[in-house]
Amino acid sequence: xxxxxxxxxxxxxxxxxxxxxxxxxxxxxxxxxxxxxxxxxxxxxxxxxxxxxxxxxxxxxxxxxxxxxxxxxxxxxxxxxxxxxxxxxxxxxxxxxxxxxxxxxxxxxxxxxxxxxxxxxxxxxxxxxxxxxxxxxxxxxxxxxxxxxxxxxxxxxxxxxxxxxxxxxxxxxxxxxxxxxxxxxxxxxxxxxxxxxxxxxxxxxxxxxxxxxxxxxxxxxxxxxxxxxxxxxxxxxxxxxxxxxxxxxxxxxxxxxxxxxxxxxxxxxxxxxxxxxxxxxxxxxxxxxxx
Numbered sequence: 001x002x003x004x005x006x007x008x009x010x011x012x013x014x015x016x017x018x019x020x021x022x023x024x025x026x027x028x029x030x031x032x033x034x035x036x037x038x039x040x041x042x043x044x045x046x047x048x049x050x051x052x053x054x055x056x057x058x059x060x061x062x063x064x065x066x067x068x069x070x071x072x073x074x075x076x077x078x079x080x081x082x083x084x085x086x087x088x089x090x091x092x093x094x095x096x097x098x099x100x101x102x103x104x105x106x107x108x109x110x111x112x113x114x115x116x117x118x119x120x121x122x123x124x125x126x127x128x129x130x131x132x133x134x135x136x137x138x139x140x141x142x143x144x145x146x147x148x149x150x151x152x153x154x155x156x157x158x159x160x161x162x163x164x165x166x167x168x169x170x171x172x173x174x175x176x177x178x179x180x181x182x183x184x185x186x187x188x189x190x191x192x193x194x195x196x197x198x199x200x201x202x203x204x205x206x207x208x209x210x211x212x213x214x215x216x217x218x219x220x221x222x223x224x225x226x227x228x229x230x231x232x233x234x235x236x237x238x239x240x241x242x243x244x245x246x247x248x249x250x251x252x253x254x255x256x257x258x259x260x261x262x263x264x265x266x267x268x269x270x271x272x273x274x275x276x277x278x279x280x281x282x283x284x285x286x287x288x289x290x291x
Contacts, residue, residue, distance in 0.1 A: 001033075001059055006078045009061030013052035013079075017044030019284060021087050021112050023274075024080070025051040028094020028119070029192035030156035032058030034175050035093065035263045042271025047089070047284040052079055054096070056188035058179055067191040069205045073102055089283060091115040091274065093263060094234070095192055102208050105215035113283050115274055117227040118234045118260050121216075121243050123197045123209045128236065140193040150190040151183040164233070164259035172264070213246070220248040223281045227273060229258040229266075251277065 001012040014033050017023075023043050025036045033051035040049040053060040055075035056067050065071045076099055080088075089112050092100035097119025104111040126134055140146040140155075149155040157177050162168050168176075180186045197206035216224065226243055228235055235243070243250060253273050258265035278284040 001053075003059075004079065004082050006055070006061075006075055006082055007063075009055060009063040009075070011052050011055060011061070011075065011079045012059035013050055014040070015048070015050050016040060017047055017049045019047050021089050021283065022048045022050060022085050023089040023091060023278075023284075024085065024100075025049060026076075026090065026092040026096030026100050027051070027054065027057075028092075028096045030057070030161055030180070030189045031094075031176055031261065032179065034058070034172070035261065038267030039263050039271040039274070042268070042275045043278070043284075046275070047278065050083070050085070052076075054099075054188075062185060062188075067188040068202075069098070069102075069195045069208065073099060073208075076103060086110055087112050089113045089115070089278065092119055093117050094119055094260070095195075097121075098196075098209070098212075101212035101216060105212040108215075111222060113223040113225075113278070113281065115225045115227065115277070117255075117262055117270070118229065120196055120209060121226075121235065121239060121247070122213050123200070123206050125199050128239065129198075130236075137193065137196075137198070140190070146190055146193065150193060151186050154180060154186060154189075156186075156189045156193070161261065165261045165264045166259075168261070168264050216247045218248065222249060223277070223283070224248070224250045225274070225277050226250060226252045227262070227270060228252060228254045229260075229262050230254055230256055233258075233260045233262075253277075 002015055003010050003012050027035045032053045036051045040051060043049050054072055056062050090100035097116040100114060140149055161176060162173060195205055197209055200206050224247055255266045255269040255273060263270055
């Protein structure tokens with residue numbers, strides 16, 4: 001991995017491929033750039049791919065910050081500026097998708113297209129979460145209970161990660177586990193679990209989600225791709241329909257049976273779908289042209 005200084009810390013990232021544009025792959029909670037290891041090769045044959053570890057995660061630094069959404073966005077901003085990235089295709093999973101939409105909305109004219117999967121497309125209500133997911137997130141947001149689950153029991157890694165994706169190997173689980181050996185190192189995981197706006201709270205994150213939702217609706221000139229799974233996960237059937245109705249220039253494609261961390265289950269389907277979509281929209285250079 002390559003390491004670049006960012007603000008008071010550093011971000012580690014993988015950089016591969018050739019050609020234009022740069023495709024920036026953003027992971028979510030509780031993973032790292034390792035999530036994209038079998039996806040990026042499908043795209044790297046005709047575009048540059050960059051997959052960073054978000055601050056506090058993977059091999060990136062762990063500064064003494066609160067790890068709120070605004071903190072993650074600030075370090076991602078600095079990372080993109082450090083690499084002087086322009087005219088990017090953003091690919092985001094889980095919280096990486098929220099960060100991608102937020103960055104694009106705040107940096108008009110610098111995004112060429114956006115791909116999303118199993119992410120937050122709009123502010124949620126508790127009614128959007130079916131049991132037992134609603135109870136799990138309510139517990140994580142409860143003082144003391146959330147600390148026990150995430151900081152002491154490492155719930156996101158030991159239960160939340162492998163549970164919906166039984167295909168994750170022991171070796172891969174060890175890679176995801178290694179950055180979080182103790183209570184303090186797991187603070188980013190806990191904070192992610194408390195940041196998604198539900199019934200308007202946290203209010204500042206709700207405002208960010210609302211702003212990027214408006215950007216997604218008001219940019220018909222930018223291609224957008226939503227990759228869905230079967231059975232439906234975070235992007236429920238209702239939310240998928242909402243996306244079709246509200247997001248401009250959106251294409252929706254199912255990548256088949258997968259858990260929430262779909263790049264672990266269907267990396268080839270995801271990589272091939274992104275590569276084909278980019279070529280259809282002339283967002284990248286055909287392999288034979290690079291040669």
